Amino acid sequence: MMSSETGKKIREGWRIVLLFVIVAIIMSYNYLVFTTNNSIEYVDPKSDLVEIPLAGQTIEQHFFANEPVRSVEFVVYRDPESKPVEFKLNATLINYDTDENYGAIQKTVSLKDTATRVRFDFPDTLTVEINEFVVRLTSPDAGPSVYLQATENGYPESLVINREKLDDHRLTFKVQYSNNLMLAYFAFTLVVLTVSLFFLLYPQRVATLKPHQFFIVLALISGIALAFISPSGQEPDVGDHILRSFDVSYGNITPVFRQTYDKKVQMPTNFSEFNDQVLEPGLNKGLARQQKLQNTYFATGESGVQDYRYKAKYSTVTYWPQGLGLYLGRTFGWNAFETIILARLFNLLVYIFLTQLAIKRLPMLKNTLMVIALIPIAVNQASTLSADGVLNGLSLLYVALVIQLATTRKPIRMINLIPSAICLYIVILAKPAYVLLALLYLVIPVKKLNPWLAGILKYVALISAGTVAAAVLFGFSAGWLKLAENKVFYASQLEFIMKNLLSTFKILVHTLDVSGYQYLSWLNMLGWINYSLGILIIAVPLYIVLVGLAEEQPYDWSSWQRTALWGVFSLTIAGIFVGLYAFDVVNSIGASLMLGVQARYFIPVFILPFLAMRRPFVFTRPAGLTARLAGISGLMLTYTLYTLTRLIY
Numbered sequence: 001m002m003s004s005e006t007g008k009k010i011r012e013g014w015r016i017v018l019l020f021v022i023v024a025i026i027m028s029y030n031y032l033v034f035t036t037n038n039s040i041e042y043v044d045p046k047s048d049l050v051e052i053p054l055a056g057q058t059i060e061q062h063f064f065a066n067e068p069v070r071s072v073e074f075v076v077y078r079d080p081e082s083k084p085v086e087f088k089l090n091a092t093l094i095n096y097d098t099d100e101n102y103g104a105i106q107k108t109v110s111l112k113d114t115a116t117r118v119r120f121d122f123p124d125t126l127t128v129e130i131n132e133f134v135v136r137l138t139s140p141d142a143g144p145s146v147y148l149q150a151t152e153n154g155y156p157e158s159l160v161i162n163r164e165k166l167d168d169h170r171l172t173f174k175v176q177y178s179n180n181l182m183l184a185y186f187a188f189t190l191v192v193l194t195v196s197l198f199f200l201l202y203p204q205r206v207a208t209l210k211p212h213q214f215f216i217v218l219a220l221i222s223g224i225a226l227a228f229i230s231p232s233g234q235e236p237d238v239g240d241h242i243l244r245s246f247d248v249s250y251g252n253i254t255p256v257f258r259q260t261y262d263k264k265v266q267m268p269t270n271f272s273e274f275n276d277q278v279l280e281p282g283l284n285k286g287l288a289r290q291q292k293l294q295n296t297y298f299a300t301g302e303s304g305v306q307d308y309r310y311k312a313k314y315s316t317v318t319y320w321p322q323g324l325g326l327y328l329g330r331t332f333g334w335n336a337f338e339t340i341i342l343a344r345l346f347n348l349l350v351y352i353f354l355t356q357l358a359i360k361r362l363p364m365l366k367n368t369l370m371v372i373a374l375i376p377i378a379v380n381q382a383s384t385l386s387a388d389g390v391l392n393g394l395s396l397l398y399v400a401l402v403i404q405l406a407t408t409r410k411p412i413r414m415i416n417l418i419p420s421a422i423c424l425y426i427v428i429l430a431k432p433a434y435v436l437l438a439l440l441y442l443v444i445p446v447k448k449l450n451p452w453l454a455g456i457l458k459y460v461a462l463i464s465a466g467t468v469a470a471a472v473l474f475g476f477s478a479g480w481l482k483l484a485e486n487k488v489f490y491a492s493q494l495e496f497i498m499k500n501l502l503s504t505f506k507i508l509v510h511t512l513d514v515s516g517y518q519y520l521s522w523l524n525m526l527g528w529i530n531y532s533l534g535i536l537i538i539a540v541p542l543y544i545v546l547v548g549l550a551e552e553q554p555y556d557w558s559s560w561q562r563t564a565l566w567g568v569f570s571l572t573i574a575g576i577f578v579g580l581y582a583f584d585v586v587n588s589i590g591a592s593l594m595l596g597v598q599a600r601y602f603i604p605v606f607i608l609p610f611l612a613m614r615r616p617f618v619f620t621r622p623a624g625l626t627a628r629l630a631g632i633s634g635l636m637l638t639y640t641l642y643t644l645t646r647l648i649y
Contacts, residue, residue, distance in 0.1 A: 019201055023194055027186075033646045034186040039176040047151035050169065051077075052161065054089070054142040060160040061171045062096055065131050068178040068288075069093060069102075072135050073119040074148060075172065076109055082145035084112045089139050091120040096132035111146065119176075131288050135173070148172070177284065182649060188225035189641040195221060196634025203624025203631075211366040212359035214630035218374055219352050219382070222637040226383040227344040229644050231279060231289040232337075234527040235384040236598065243267060244314050245343065245385055248323030249330070250305060257429050258316050264307040268299040268330075271306070278528045279648060286648035293337035300330050315429035318387035318394075321346040340385065347389045351382035354393025358400040363407045364555055365610055367629050368548040369396065372606045374633040375540055376533060376640040380526050381600060388600060391430050395604030398423035399440065403611065406443040407555050413450045427604075433579035434604065436571045442564040443557075494582045496590050508577055511594040523599035526640070531647050533640055540636065547629060548610035552621065557612065565612035569605050576601050 042063065052059060054076070072093070078085060089109050093102040103122040110116070120135075139146070150159060150169045159169040195217065199206060206214075235241060247265035252258065279285050298304070316323075322343040329339025355373045359366050372378070373396065382389030401420035405412055428435045446454050475481035475498070485503040490496040497504045524533040524540050533540075557565070577594050581587050584596035622628075 015201065019194075019197055022197060023190070026193060027190055030642055031186075033642055034182045034189075034649075035180060039174055041172075041174040042170060043172045044151045044153055044170075047153040049149045049172070050152055051147040052150050052159075052171070053144065054087075054137070054139045054146045054148065055144050057138075058162055059137040059148070059171070060134050061137075061173065062132070062134050062157045062160075063173075063175065064157065065133050065175060065177070068180070069122055069133060069175060070178045071119050071121045071176040073117055073174040073176065074137070075115055075117055076111060077115045077147050077149065078111045078143075079145035080114050082143070084110070085143050085146060086110045087139055087142040087146065089118060089137065089142070092136040093120075093122045094134040094136060096134050102133075131285065180287065182287075182645070185225070185229050185641070185645050185649070188221075188228065189638060189645070192218075192222050192225060192634060192641060193638045196631045196638055198631075199627045199634060200631030203627035206627050207624055209627065210360075211370040211626050211630075212356040214626060215359055215370045215373055216352055216356050218630060218634045218637065219348070219355070219379055222374075222634070222641070223348040223352070223379050223383040224345065225641050226380050226644070227341055227348060229641060229648070230380065230384060230526070231286050231648060232293060232340045232385070233277060233289075234279060234531075234648075235381075235386045236528055236600070238385060240312065240314075241319075241386050243308060243310060244316075244387070245319050245322045245326055246271070247310075248316050248319040249326035253316050253320060253323070256315060256317055256426070257313065259313045260310055262307075263309050263311055265310040266305050267308050269304050269306045270296075270299045271308075278530065281527075281531055281647035284649055290337060293340065294335050296336040297333070298326075298330050298336055298339060300333070315387070315426065317426050318390040318430045321350040321390060322385050343385055344383050347385070348382045351389040351393045354390070354397050358393070358396040361397070361404050362400040362607075363404055364553060365548065365551050365607065367626055368544070368551050368610050369400070369607055370626070371544055371547045371629060371633055372396075372603065374630075374637065375523070375544070375603075376536065376637055377523060377526060377600050378603055379637060380640070387430055391427060392603050394423045394427050395434065395437070396607070398427060398437065399604065399607060402440045402443065405448075406445070406561065408448070410448075411450055412444065412448050412453070414453050417453075431601075433576045433601075434572065436575045437568060437604070439564065439568045439571065442568075443561045445558075445561075490589050493587060493589050497578065497582055500590070504578065504581075507581070507592060507594060508574060510592065511577065511597075514593060515597070519597055519599050526644065529598065531644060533643050536636060536639065543632065543636075544606065548607075549613070549615075551610070553611070553613070553615050562612045565608050569608040569612070572605050573602060 072091065076089070087109055088106055090104065090106045092104040094100065095102065105120045105122070107118055107120065109118055137148075149172045150166075151172060152169045154168045155170040157170055159166045159171060199214065209217075232238075243265050246267040247258070250266040252266065279289060325343030325346040326339060329342045334342070359369050359373070362369055373392075378392060381392065398420050401423065405416060405420070424438060427437065446458075449457065472481065480498055481501060482499045483502040485500050490499070520541060521532075521537045522529050524536040525531060526533065577597055580596045581591075581594040586595045
């Protein structure tokens with residue numbers, strides 16, 4: 001009879017086999033995602049088709065190749081009333097800029113039917129750094145009844161026949177790209193998938209790990225993968241971020257708030273070679289983009305630095321990590337790809353350090369904060385050249401520190417407030433709309449404060465409230481602030497807001513009503529809000545809500561504290577909307593909608609409603625819950641890696 005110990009080992013062995021089988025099935029099913037085995041067919045069904053005779057003509061078609069070209073395929077036609085014909089067709093692949101020849105092929109075409117496909121396979125152009133080609137077609141013996149087809153619709157590519165350019169025509173043809181397996185991206189995704197499934201299927205094996213430790217593991221491996229997979233230049237507002245990062249990398253780290261009175265920042269003299277254009281999904285230009293960066297080196301030395309006119313103000317602190325990475329990359333003589341990856345990894349490490357501190361310090365809802373910090377957009381921001389990674393980490397740490405002070409049983413002294421105050425100071429410098437997060441201090445009961453500190457804060461609060469009230473009253477009496485809508489011309493959006501407060505509030509409500517779903521969907525769109533994560537648009541918000549509502553809330557907030565939490569959440573969101581409305585150039589003065597809002601701005605406040613809510617039900621906490629939640633978050637990040645690879649490469 002089999003012993004219980006032997007049976008346990010057999011069951012354990014089968015579960016390990018099951019893990020490997022699941023991983024193998026998923027990776028095999030998505031194998032083609034990690035190859036550039038794709039093609040584009042240049043056919044416009046909405047356009048009229050015209051006939052282009054082959055006989056005695058030299059036909060040249062300019063086209064943009066998204067990846068190294070493997071083959072070009074045409075459909076050749078003959079007049080249905082003519083007899084079958086056989087002829088030779090020559091095709092040459094040429095560099096559009098230099099006229100360099102990449103291959104010339106001749107094929108014998110037998111047109112027994114009225115149409116046939118002719119494919120020309122060229123040598124692999126993987127080492128070619130361009131993406132603009134010309135294919136040239138000639139036929140020495142094609143009869144007058146043989147022709148190709150072209151569409152006419154005003155295309156950017158040009159069709160040239162016997163050196164005569166036809167700007168509004170384009171041949172109908174198909175381009176097949178090289179089949180290159182991206183082993184590094186495949187390996188990154190394999191690791192994230194394996195770790196996530198292990199957490200999900202074997203929670204008892206990692207039962208000793210805490211939420212912040214699960215976060216470290218998943219944020220690190222998925223963040224490294226995102227740093228490599230997402231091509232540089234796809235971060236929102238990357239033009240500003242890369243300039244500020246380079247400015248910091250040249251030692252301009254002080255003052256903490258750099259106002260650039262000289263209206264200049266510093267960057268490499270060959271910075272123009274760094275092309276941060278947005279890659280549209282589905283065009284598969286990622287590999288060419290990465291290869292270009294690998295062959296670009298940022299200029300170094302005193303002569304390699306130039307001043308760039310720049311009018312904006314910014315906080316240098318949130319750019320210190322990536323600035324250090326850019327500095328080290330140039331110092332070591334690394335290429336642009338390696339340098340940017342190093343800067344991204346430094347940014348990621350700081351985000352992980354700050355956020356794991358926040359999860360550790362938060363006295364409740366640790367799983368909820370772990371899940372929020374692992375949503376794809378948060379990890380992606382931390383893995384790119386952006387200030388948002390450090391900003392989100394500091395904001396979450398600030399919230400955790402204040403909640404920790406609000407729930408502690410010990411008296412609170414001045415020194416206890418300093419860490420949260422430093423975080424808040426840097427956050428406000430980086431994104432002034434977050435100034436309303438300062439109201440979170442209201443959740444700290446006054447009775448817990450040291451009497452001397454409570455007295456000081458009481459007078460500060462009274463003076464601040466009095467100053468604000470006086471300013472508001474004076475603003476109304478002087479005509480600066482008005483509630484009624486005023487139908488006059490305004491020099492600036494800010495002036496419009498100050499003299500139309502009630503109208504601005506209506507615009508805010510109208511914007512949420514009209515665009516609320518769009519903002520929610522943007523929470524799961526990466527890049528410049530152009531890489532949609534598909535089903536995660538629904539799954540991620542729903543997952544956060546389910547985890548946040550199901551996790552136990554052991555602390556009994558007072559009505560005042562709940563009001564403060566809800567108030568900070570609502571006012572911060574409103575402040576972000578109004579701030580963008582006032583200062584973002586996409587909004588015309590007095591516009592009826594507030595444009596420019598992105599869901600990534602709200603990551604620091606997602607935890608607040610779950611802190612404030614009462615729990616009508618008590619859910620049983622199953623063993624290994626944290627590990628399973630981490631596993632689900634990891635699977636969402638795995639899906640993100642698949643999706644980005646599919647859309648970009």
